[in-house]
Amino acid sequence: MQAELIIAHAAQLLTVAGGHGPKRGTAMADVGIIEDGALAVRRGRIVAVGPTNEVLADFAAARVVDARGKVVLPGFVDPHTHLVWAGDRAGEFEQRVAGATYMEIMASGGGIMSTVRATRAAPLDELVAQSRARLDRMLAHGTTTAEVKTGYGLELQAELKMLAAIALLDAQHPVDLVPTFLGAHAVPAEYAGRADEYVDLVVDVMLPAIAQGVKGYGSGENDLTPNPSPITPVFCDVFCDQGAFTLEQSRRVLEAARAYGMGLKIHADEFEPLGGTRLAVELGAISADHLVCTSPEEIELLAQSDTIGVALPGTPFGLGHHQYTPARAFIEAGGALALATDLNPGTCWCESMPFIIALACRYMHLTPAEAITAATRNAACAVGLGEETGSLEVGKRADVIILEVDDYRHLGYRFGTNPVQTVIKRGEIVKEGSTA
Ligand SMILES: [Zn+2]
Structure with a gap:
């Protein structure tokens, strides 16, 4: 199937997926890590998310972002x-x-x-x-x-x-x-x-x-x-x-x-x-x-x-x-x-x-x-948008960020500089390839 954008080969892709509503208590610690993860986007929404080989087996896109050595997670x-x-x-x-x-x-x-x-x-x-x-x-x-x-x-x-x-x-x-x-x-x-x-x-x-x-x-x-x-x-x-x-x-x-x-x-x-x-x-x-x-x-x-x-x-x-x-x-x-x-x-x-x-x-x-x-x-x-954004799940808005690091724990660990390299909002790349 054709997608407009694919992000592939993320060192870690954090889905933060899981049912409806917020994560409570101990479930907050589960961010749904997929190693060598990918996602595909069509018309501003996520149409596939999973291991890179599975997503690439089902989808092709004109634009493929290589996220090797990087962390991909939902936009904040x-x-x-x-x-x-x-x-x-x-x-x-x-x-x-x-x-x-x-x-x-x-x-x-x-x-x-x-x-x-x-x-x-x-x-x-x-x-x-x-x-x-x-x-x-x-x-x-x-x-x-x-x-x-x-x-x-x-x-x-x-x-x-x-x-x-x-x-x-x-x-x-x-x-x-x-x-x-x-x-x-x-x-x-x-x-x-x-x-x-x-x-x-x-x-x-x-x-x-x-x-x-x-x-x-x-x-x-x-x-x-x-x-x-x-x-x-x-x-x-x-x-x-x-x-x-x-x-x-x-x-x-x-x-x-x-x-x-x-x-x-x-x-x-x-x-x-x-x-x-x-x-x-x-x-x-x-x-x-x-x-x-x-x-x-x-x-x-x-x-x-x-x-x-x-x-x-x-x-x-x-x-x-x-x-x-x-x-x-x-x-x-x-x-x-x-x-x-x-x-x-x-x-x-x-x-x-x-x-x-x-x-x-x-x-x-x-x-x-x-x-x-x-x-x-x-x-x-x-803010009442739990069904629309905040996690990387099929059907949600493609609001995605790519960090310049290969382990999500650098969020929290480092401070005072910006780890966010790429920002994708509703499937559009709105900040690209720089941490400035
Ligand atoms: Zn206030």
């Missing part, structure tokens, strides 16, 4: 990013390393509010251009699908502008983007001391406009204008933590979003345990993210639920903290763990999933195999 899925923002907080980083805490900087009106001001002020094309540069680097480091949150607008027009930026980037860039509405990311300065009133705005004004997808961001006008291609977020998220939103406020936002048919996510237990993890399980959220100071009871509860735990080790690293998600306890209790960058300008400007894997191995004590499962298959499930 980054299931938690704040990719779209304007400006930077390099000055704040300098303050922080000199001793100021994240919460002190936030309480003094800096921190996230400076990004909100810059993002509100940026024209759409500028916002897209700044974010595209980051998305290019994500792709270069092997990310082929990413979730992207709003939450630097914190008013309807600016949140719609962020959704428009996500839609434009998704349309223009090879990386597939999954939009999440995070209107409840922080209480904006103009609502200081009136968090409940801001939650009213999110629930009564923003969510109805955004979830119904009937209005979009106008081109230069301040009023709402019909958007020819409205983007409706797939998920709604809330930052449930000290200095952000209480458990009750978080519940209001998520229950309202659920009524609109949106999937649910939550930032839980990054700094203080407020019960967000238990809430995520109760409401059937697709994921609970951060989980740094989650109680052992809630870790157990989460592990036994269908909610995926998303660990973001770049964030404690970025803050110079020493406490990380208790991933071993979660996996040993049978949980499904995913990894993400948390790419954002305040705590973690990191576009690299290989670096996140290196952190997860060291500070969360994952094996390289477990970390790869968490960054591919389980991450795809955490």
Whole structure:
């Protein structure tokens, strides 16, 4: 049979295959290694995967990539990013390393509010251009699908502008983007001391406009204008933590979003345990993210639920903290763990999933195999795309990366350089033959 592209003779081809849904508990260690592995692609999808001699016996293609001495695995899925923002907080980083805490900087009106001001002020094309540069680097480091949150607008027009930026980037860039509405990311300065009133705005004004997808961001006008291609977020998220939103406020936002048919996510237990993890399980959220100071009871509860735990080790690293998600306890209790960058300008400007894997191995004590499962298959499930991407199986999108190394354990082992040589997105080679 004819294929469009064949990758053959991989030293190791990691399928991360196995039934439906995420891998849980001890199954996370099984990445499905095929030695001298190959796969064939037609119309952007995988049509064969197996030992090279078997795939080449059944398929021929005009383009054959020789992966001798290399590792082939699914493209990374980054299931938690704040990719779209304007400006930077390099000055704040300098303050922080000199001793100021994240919460002190936030309480003094800096921190996230400076990004909100810059993002509100940026024209759409500028916002897209700044974010595209980051998305290019994500792709270069092997990310082929990413979730992207709003939450630097914190008013309807600016949140719609962020959704428009996500839609434009998704349309223009090879990386597939999954939009999440995070209107409840922080209480904006103009609502200081009136968090409940801001939650009213999110629930009564923003969510109805955004979830119904009937209005979009106008081109230069301040009023709402019909958007020819409205983007409706797939998920709604809330930052449930000290200095952000209480458990009750978080519940209001998520229950309202659920009524609109949106999937649910939550930032839980990054700094203080407020019960967000238990809430995520109760409401059937697709994921609970951060989980740094989650109680052992809630870790157990989460592990036994269908909610995926998303660990973001770049964030404690970025803050110079020493406490990380208790991933071993979660996996040993049978949980499904995913990894993400948390790419954002305040705590973690990191576009690299290989670096996140290196952190997860060291500070969360994952094996390289477990970390790869968490960054591919389980991450795809955490954004609702487990049937489409995240593993190399017949019928799935041909989202594939080729590493310059011959043993997958170099992922995790090495850090600070990029091991990703070739990136294939929906069957198209979008980065080729270089590790720069
Ligand atoms: Zn986040």
